Amino acid sequence: MPSRIHAPLIGSLAFLAVVIGVLVVGGLWVQSTVTSSFREAESIGTARLLIEDVLRRQLDEETGVRGYAVDRRAALLQPYYEARAALPATMRRATGVLENLSLQSAPAALEDAAATNRRWLQQVAFPLLNSRAARPALQFRGKKLVDRVRADIASIETSLAGRESRGRRRAQQAIAWVDLFAIGAISAFLAAVLLFAVQQYRLGLRLEEERTKAEEQRRRSAEDRAAYVAEKRIADTLQEAFVQNVLPSPAMLRLGAAYLPASEEAKVGGDWYDAIELPGDRVLLAIGDVTGHGIEAAVTMNRTRQLLITCALIDPSPGPVLERVNNELMRNESPMVTAIAALVDSRDCAFAYASAGHPPAVLLEPGKRARFLEVGSLPLGVLPNAGYQTHRVRSMPGALLVLYTDGAIEHSRDVVQGEELLLAAIESAAHAAHSDLAAAICSRVFADRQAADDVAILTLRFADGARGSAPTFARGSQMTVAGR
């Protein structure tokens, strides 16, 4: 499970990586903001120097002209000429810087200052220099133009100052973000560590829980296994007590039986059969199946067997026997039991039977096809005071009566197919004149399939009238089902 153990670490690292990414982007943003603010401040400084220079040159021009107008000394015009020569270049540079700063009104103001300066030169400076008189009106005009230039410069300075303070504020904000980032980074790191610790802890708990659960399961399955083995041994013992059952050998009858345990061990259940000799050349046959498996089924099976025998000793008539057994079973909570009781009279080849929810018996008479006998009423242990009808059958010497439990026909879920297979197996085994008919039927039915449930088969053969010669049965390659 290495991936699960590393999961918390991967989660924390991913979280940290996201946080670091955000921090890096934020840092780059702060850096570029601060750098551009510095660069802007530098440009603003340069613009100020140039603007001041423009103003100074304008003053130089003006004072030169004014001085010359007063005493006509050529030396006084020296600054005027210098300024006039330098001013256009200074103006151009200042315009460039202001445009780079992309201040809205400043380039226009500088343009206006340059135009005003040119007007001053043409309308005031040149006339004054060429005139011999004082011309006070011109001088007043000159003052107004110079004031306008100063106002322009002042407005440029105001917008520069505005831009400067805005830039400073932006830089300060960006720097303030650095604090936030630092706090964020520390918190994120702590959160990642915490996250890792919590997930690690929870993973630990879960692994511990799983370990406990797995241990619990192991323990429980070991207990279950032990309980199962114990129950199985008891159930097997009870079942064996029946399997070792030795059948009687009454005169004029031949009894045979087979028991095939379920292929699956756990399914060993409560199938049984019995044959008891009664006075007057009579034999009581019984076969039954307790629903369910295990000890309860095995115990119920033994109880039902004893009840059947006891009741038969009072009155062997099959219907009343089943009625008494049912009422006894109904006195206690009991699994459902299906059974057939048959009372056979060996002297005149007749028998009477009653069925309680059991699959129908099969009768095969010489010269005829095998057929199912009529079914009976409800299983034992279902309805109090249930009635069971006694069916009487007069048969013939050599006839074969086969009783079986449902495992013999319910190997698949299609019982109709199971019935056909059983009839065919009975006919085939009878034709082959096997000495052990029950085993022969069983091996035919389960020749190419496994028994999903226990199978018990009990056969009874009336002695053949011809004494010793094998009875003849109808032969048919195609199987047909009689009696339905």
Next chain:
Amino acid sequence: MIQTIRLAGELDLSRKRELRDAFALSSDARAVLLDLSEVLYADSTALTELLRFCAMAQTANAPIAIVIAAPQFLRLVQYAGLATAFKIFHERGEALRYLSERTGN
């Protein structure tokens, strides 16, 4: 009131809980219609539940009609003696008519 219980498919041990829940007699049921027309198979566990329920309804004096269509399932309930103790029909309409007559509706 006619209580109707309808089940389908193969009834076996794996559906024990469902069967237990289905086979509960309603206290105001005056008759029971068991519609098993789509049932194909029932193992002994399911048959036990079915029989116990029918016996319970009979003890409670509630007439019960069972509808069965699949021949292989009909065979199984015939073995179980259900046909001798209870009324079995091949289709739902007949079963309902029978119950209506019995309950006087």
